[in-house]
Amino acid sequence: MHTSTSTCSVLTATACVAFFVGCGKNDPGIGPLGIVKGHVTFESVAVTEGTVQFSNATKGYAGTGEIDKEGRYLVRSENGGLPIGDYQVSVMPPIIAVSGGPNTPSSEGPKEIPTIPRKYRSTETSGLTMTIREGENTYDIQMKKE
DSSP: OHHHHHHHHHHHHHHHHHHHHTTOTTOTTTOSEEEEEEEEEETTEEOOSOEEEEEETTTTEEEEEEOOTTSEEEEOOTTSSEESEEEEEEEEOOEEEEOOOTTSOOEEEEOOOTTSOGGGGSTTTSOEEEEEOSEEEEOOEEEOOO
């Protein structure tokens, strides 16, 4: 169950990002923008792969940032950043090819990474929120065991 929910969350966030990025730099409806950067840790140790996702379901905006080998991420867009406002945040493991067995074609699913507990993989259960303000924002994510 968690895999399909997580995959749906990734696909929904990706669709929102595609919509947002497609709005264009000069769209007056977007308003002020903010860039978000930070570190992701699990039990005080850097998480070295995955994606941080920001979602504002009310306004329909979302953005993602890849986590690097040092646990850092950066979320911005061709517009310069995400529209200011309140966002729910989740942390997703990378999506990889998953074998369905000898008679089933491969599909995609999240890589099993114990340093990203299931709780944090959905904006509905992560408990992570942030208000993005205009300009540069820092949001460090410190995950703990469930």
